[in-house]
Structure formats: C-alpha cells, structure tokens
Amino acid sequence: MDKEVLKSYYKHYGIDEDVFEFGEKILDELKERFENIDRIAEINHLRVMEAFKNNRVDTECFNIATGYGYDDVGRDTLEKVYADLFHGEDALVRPQITCGTHALALALMSNLRPGDELLSPVGKPYDTLESVIGLRECKGSLKEYGITYSQVDLLPNGDFDYEGIKNAINERTKLVEIQRSKGYATRPTLSVERIGELIKFIRGLKPDVIVMVDNCYGEFVETIEPLDVGADMMVGSLIKNLGGGIAPIGGYIVGTKECIENAANRLTSPGLGKEVGASLSTIKSFYQGLFFAPNVVASALKGAIFAANIYEKLGFEVHPKAADERFDIIQAITFHKPEGLIAFCEGIQAGAPIDSYVMPEPSDMPGYESKVIMAAGAFNQGSSIELSADGPLREPYTAFFQGGITYQHAKQGILMSLQKMKEKGLVKL
Numbered sequence: 001m002d003k004e005v006l007k008s009y010y011k012h013y014g015i016d017e018d019v020f021e022f023g024e025k026i027l028d029e030l031k032e033r034f035e036n037i038d039r040i041a042e043i044n045h046l047r048v049m050e051a052f053k054n055n056r057v058d059t060e061c062f063n064i065a066t067g068y069g070y071d072d073v074g075r076d077t078l079e080k081v082y083a084d085l086f087h088g089e090d091a092l093v094r095p096q097i098t099c100g101t102h103a104l105a106l107a108l109m110s111n112l113r114p115g116d117e118l119l120s121p122v123g124k125p126y127d128t129l130e131s132v133i134g135l136r137e138c139k140g141s142l143k144e145y146g147i148t149y150s151q152v153d154l155l156p157n158g159d160f161d162y163e164g165i166k167n168a169i170n171e172r173t174k175l176v177e178i179q180r181s182k183g184y185a186t187r188p189t190l191s192v193e194r195i196g197e198l199i200k201f202i203r204g205l206k207p208d209v210i211v212m213v214d215n216c217y218g219e220f221v222e223t224i225e226p227l228d229v230g231a232d233m234m235v236g237s238l239i240k241n242l243g244g245g246i247a248p249i250g251g252y253i254v255g256t257k258e259c260i261e262n263a264a265n266r267l268t269s270p271g272l273g274k275e276v277g278a279s280l281s282t283i284k285s286f287y288q289g290l291f292f293a294p295n296v297v298a299s300a301l302k303g304a305i306f307a308a309n310i311y312e313k314l315g316f317e318v319h320p321k322a323a324d325e326r327f328d329i330i331q332a333i334t335f336h337k338p339e340g341l342i343a344f345c346e347g348i349q350a351g352a353p354i355d356s357y358v359m360p361e362p363s364d365m366p367g368y369e370s371k372v373i374m375a376a377g378a379f380n381q382g383s384s385i386e387l388s389a390d391g392p393l394r395e396p397y398t399a400f401f402q403g404g405i406t407y408q409h410a411k412q413g414i415l416m417s418l419q420k421m422k423e424k425g426l427v428k429l
C-alpha cells in the first residue's frame, strides 16, 4: 500500500501531513530496533504457548466458577501456567488481588512477621508502598505490626551501593524488595541481569533472605524474568503487562512454594489458602490476556521508543533517552513549561479510543501537593498498559507516558500528541 494513501487517512483523522511525515522519518530509523523487539515478543510468545501446551489448557478452563470456588479448574490451571512460564514452584493469579499495590502488600505482609526487617537496596519504592510500609502513617501498615524498614539508595551514578547494602543487612533482615522499574522516579530501570547481580551479592551475605521483585511494567520486555536470576517472588498487576489489556482486574505472585502458601493463607484464610476464591467470569480474560501480552508489551515498547525519538529530536529531555536500551515500558518527557505537558496529555486523550472528546484538566489528587493532569481513554479503568499519560503540574513539567495495546494505536496516539503540540505553537517541525 502506498504511503500516500495512509497519509490521506491520517489527514482525514486529524493528523497534518507534516506531522505524519515527521513521524515516518523517525520510524525509518527505528526499523532495526523494532525488529529486535518483535523477535523478543516472538520468543515470549513461544514461552507462553509452551506453558499452555504443557498444562493442557482447554475449554473447560473457561468454565465460570462461583461461590467458594473449590475445584476451580480454570484458576488452578492458570496458576500452573504462570508457575511453569516464569519458573516458580507455585503461583497466585487472582481477581481478588485488586491491583499491583495489593499484590505487593500481600506478598510483604504474608511473608514478614513482627520483629522482621524489610530492606529496599534500590532506593525509595513506588509511592503507594509508603503507606504499606508505614513511611506514611497508615492503619494496618507493616510498621503497625512491628516490622521495620531500611533503605539503601543507588549511588549517584546509578550503581548499587554494595558497601551500604552490606552495612544495612542484619540478623533481622528477612525480606529484600527490589523494584525493577523506575516507576515515576528518575533512577534507571534495572535489567533482569542487574537484578541477578544484586541478588547474588545479597545471597552471599545472607543466603536465606527472601528476595521479592516488584515486576510491574517489566514483564516480557526481556526474555528472562526475576525468578530466572534467583528471586523468590515476582509480583505484579494484571492491568499492566501480563493482562495484555484484556484482564479487567487482578494481580499475581509467582515464586517458591512457601512464599505462595504464605500469600494464599493471607489472601483467603489460614487453612483455606489457594483452595477457595472463585475466579468468576474473569478467567478467560486472564488466559487471553497472557496470550496477547508479548505482543502488547512489544507495541507499548515501540510506542515508548517512537515518542522518545520524536521528542528528543524536537529538543526535549527524554528519559530513557531515545537510543537507550529498554527494561520497562515507561517513557518520561520533560517540557519545562505547563503548556507543553498539558498539550501532550490533551493529544493522548484526543487520540484515545474511549472518551476522545473529553478534555483532560489539571486537578488536585490525594497525596500530591501540586495539580496533576491525566490522559486515559481506556477500556479498563485506570489500565496503564493502554495508552496513557500523566504528570504533576510543577517544574520540570514531566509527562510520564506508557502503554498502547496495539502498535497502531501507540503510533497514532503519539502523532496526535505531536499534532496538539504543533497546533499550540509549542514545536516547529
């Protein structure tokens, strides 16, 4: 198909010719990188297929279980698929785990006991964990149960502070939490290989410590996952990567038998563990989401790289940089003025499949001092594997951008952001 025809469709949709052409020029330079991303997706696809095959996934797995959910075959088989795929002894994959924070809190609260200490050797964890840990006073926090917390920041150059970690580990250190993605911080995202180096070092000091990896936004970006490099648990959300944009809710924990048993007894009840918890009508979407996930993650990654290249070329600061290797799907773009952040988010919203007519407005958010603008037109509320962007209205006016469940949408949404920037005179193409 002639590119001119495609251009005419974009024009009809509301993307100017110069915006389209600017994008095409960038994409021409990204062919090789995109090929590599497709290859990773293909490997991960094969891994998923093998796990489905090994565990004999069949139509019976899609039967809807209700009530207690004893013998919920779909749920039990799915948990075997997850354990097999990610090389854990067992897994907990449930709609009753309401989100990523809940999955992380569950893994922590079930595996720590009063008097134990939790260590983060990679700096401050994700914002929502502050209440879980008790860094921010909160009812039911780990702190309230007499579980202490210690933290070692990364060195200014992004390296692990091995000396600091050695000093921080003590006889009470029971669990080490390593966050793979930078989240909304400015530190680098960790590759699985680097996580492995850190685990090796920590095990050298304390062999029996439990290592948990917050795997949010990292799944399927590479072909190995944290359990492959020695972690005891990997934890994440199903409305991010592994839900493939299809799962409407849920979280997962994959890991050792003992860690999963602890988590299951906490999620349901001691004595009931994994045996109860009907998966209701969510179960097929969990399978289908996992089946789509390698391709969805590839689409989101291409979108992140496309956006980084566009905005870096236009002179904006981007993090990670356009040419950087990726270990998660998040892209930050810094505008240094509110108009830029707002126009960018307006473009992402206008380019969304849902609520495209809605104008996002900066508004107050609990826990934030400044107003926050958010763009999200998703099929699942708050789903950040779908194309979405947000940022606080303060210096340096950075938009955090992620997702895109199809490559076509990631590309078109980013072009729409550029269109809005152009219309407001914020960029010259």
Ligand SMILES: *Cc1c(COP(=O)(O)O)cnc(C)c1O
Binding pocket: 099, 100, 101, 102, 104, 126, 128, 179, 180, 181, 182, 183, 214, 216, 217, 237
């Ligand atoms: C999203 C995220 C979480 C929390 O997940 P929610 O589903 O928003 O509760 C935790 N850690 C990281 C690194 C994340 O990206």
